[in-house]
Amino acid sequence: MRKRCTGTPVESVIPNVFDEYARVFHPAADNQDRGTVRWSEIAAWSGRSVHPEMQWEAICQPVRSTLTPKPWHNEPLLGRCPNEVLIPLTKLLALHTTSTQRCWVCFWEGFASIDETIQGINKNVPLIQLPDRNYYLLSASLNEIVNGVFIGQNDLVSPSLWWPDDRTWCVATEIDFSWTYVGGSQVCINELLVNTQLEVLRTKPEHRGDYLSDVVNGPVYPY
Numbered sequence: 001m002r003k004r005c006t007g008t009p010v011e012s013v014i015p016n017v018f019d020e021y022a023r024v025f026h027p028a029a030d031n032q033d034r035g036t037v038r039w040s041e042i043a044a045w046s047g048r049s050v051h052p053e054m055q056w057e058a059i060c061q062p063v064r065s066t067l068t069p070k071p072w073h074n075e076p077l078l079g080r081c082p083n084e085v086l087i088p089l090t091k092l093l094a095l096h097t098t099s100t101q102r103c104w105v106c107f108w109e110g111f112a113s114i115d116e117t118i119q120g121i122n123k124n125v126p127l128i129q130l131p132d133r134n135y136y137l138l139s140a141s142l143n144e145i146v147n148g149v150f151i152g153q154n155d156l157v158s159p160s161l162w163w164p165d166d167r168t169w170c171v172a173t174e175i176d177f178s179w180t181y182v183g184g185s186q187v188c189i190n191e192l193l194v195n196t197q198l199e200v201l202r203t204k205p206e207h208r209g210d211y212l213s214d215v216v217n218g219p220v221y222p223y
Contacts (some may be wrong), residue, residue, distance in 0.1 A: 007213055010181055011205035012131070014161075014172040018183035022192050023052060023203040024089060025179045026082050028072035036084055037071045038199045045071050048217045052203045056178055058217035079108075079175035080158035088197040089171070089182070090146040096188040099165035100142045106135035106161035108175055133175075135160060177209055 010021060027036035039059060043050050047063035056076060076082075081089070094100050107114055109127060118125050118136045125136050145162060163170040169184035181203070182192060193200050212219040 007208040008210040010207050013174045014181045014183050016205040019186045020189035021203045022182045022189050022200050025199040026076035028076045029074035031073045051216050052201045053207050053213045055211050055214040058214040076178035078178050081173045081180050097164035097168045102165040105138050105140050105159045108160045109134045
């Protein structure tokens, strides 16, 4: 019997039914506000270690005093998959499904103005219940997802879960996390790992995502 995982495991965010899993990190804004900076670059600056369960709160704290300015200005986007990740991710995932025109998209019910936005689209959108979260469930194409399902919505609203009708993969962006999980076939995840537009590490269902999970660099207590 597998040992029960404490904290917030990957499998509590994305279904444990796929061959492989990946953790796609949301980039931070660089200190010149001209582009983005990866977690690995920040870890190199702070003297921290890059590993599948690393946490932002741990890697952004230098091991020792430094006069070198921190390489980021704004922290990674929390609870929403940024376009720098969403666009290349969607293009790659489109190659691993036969259902690009029919996908399922879940929006967390707690997003600001989500009720009005959803009702403006369709008054009969179902509200589904999952452990700890409730979501509005809609159908959309991959093209609609990559262009920000749906036009006119609040910028803070982003798909929390989405997958194609053939269920070949699934994407999850938990509202408290500054990264996105992807589950899929071994081929799909291997291609994701070598995509130069994204910062990705392989993860496992039993890995944790809570801030105490980074036992290599911490853990830290940000609160």
